[in-house]
Amino acid sequence: MGGPMSVNDPLPWIDSVCTLIRDAAGKNVPIIGHCLGGQLMSKALGGEVTKNAVKEIGWSEAGSEDNAVARHWLGSFAGKIGTIFQWHGETFSLPTGASRLLTNMHCANQMFALGPHLGMQCHVEMTPEMIATWCEQWADEAIAVSDQPSVQTPEAMQEEITQRLPVMRQLSGQLYSVWIKGLAR
Numbered sequence: 001m002g003g004p005m006s007v008n009d010p011l012p013w014i015d016s017v018c019t020l021i022r023d024a025a026g027k028n029v030p031i032i033g034h035c036l037g038g039q040l041m042s043k044a045l046g047g048e049v050t051k052n053a054v055k056e057i058g059w060s061e062a063g064s065e066d067n068a069v070a071r072h073w074l075g076s077f078a079g080k081i082g083t084i085f086q087w088h089g090e091t092f093s094l095p096t097g098a099s100r101l102l103t104n105m106h107c108a109n110q111m112f113a114l115g116p117h118l119g120m121q122c123h124v125e126m127t128p129e130m131i132a133t134w135c136e137q138w139a140d141e142a143i144a145v146s147d148q149p150s151v152q153t154p155e156a157m158q159e160e161i162t163q164r165l166p167v168m169r170q171l172s173g174q175l176y177s178v179w180i181k182g183l184a185r
Helices: 012-025 036-044 069-079 126-137 139-144 154-159 161-183
Strands: 032-034 047-065 081-092 097-106 107-114 119-120
Touching: 012 036, 012 047, 032 036, 036 047, 036 081, 036 107, 036 119, 047 069, 047 107, 047 139, 047 154, 069 097, 069 107, 069 161, 081 161, 119 161, 126 139, 126 154, 126 161, 139 154, 154 161
Parallel strands: 032 119
Antiparallel strands: 047 081, 047 097, 097 107, 107 119
């Protein structure tokens, strides 16, 4: 899942998590990562994590690819625009062999698939309670950069929950359904 740290920080657990990810990928055990988790996956599998051009905080739209891999993962969302939730200042490159699934104008790599593995920069797992908690705990971060078009105020994020969350729930249901099928092998 997510976290306020960077995978490039000198934290003692990052190397062991990357080793665990590489081990699971080598055994073809499906891996899923949201935000920091997607960044860890990218780093472990040969990608890079760098500062994004802008912070993305709040609700946004992302366009999906329309190819066989995207249709497998995204189903009826392939080739369309979908709602996602964001809270990040860094981004990942695609590991070798990965396929981009989602992109937007502020962050090229919102989501990738690599075989049975799914790495996300965005947060499709959000609940109203999580959004409220993040808006409370990290309000200062959002407010400090709320003049950027890629950032919403905590109030705006919470006001849009009713409108945006049901659409994102459909997307997350699709993604998790495909990922879970990979566990049954």
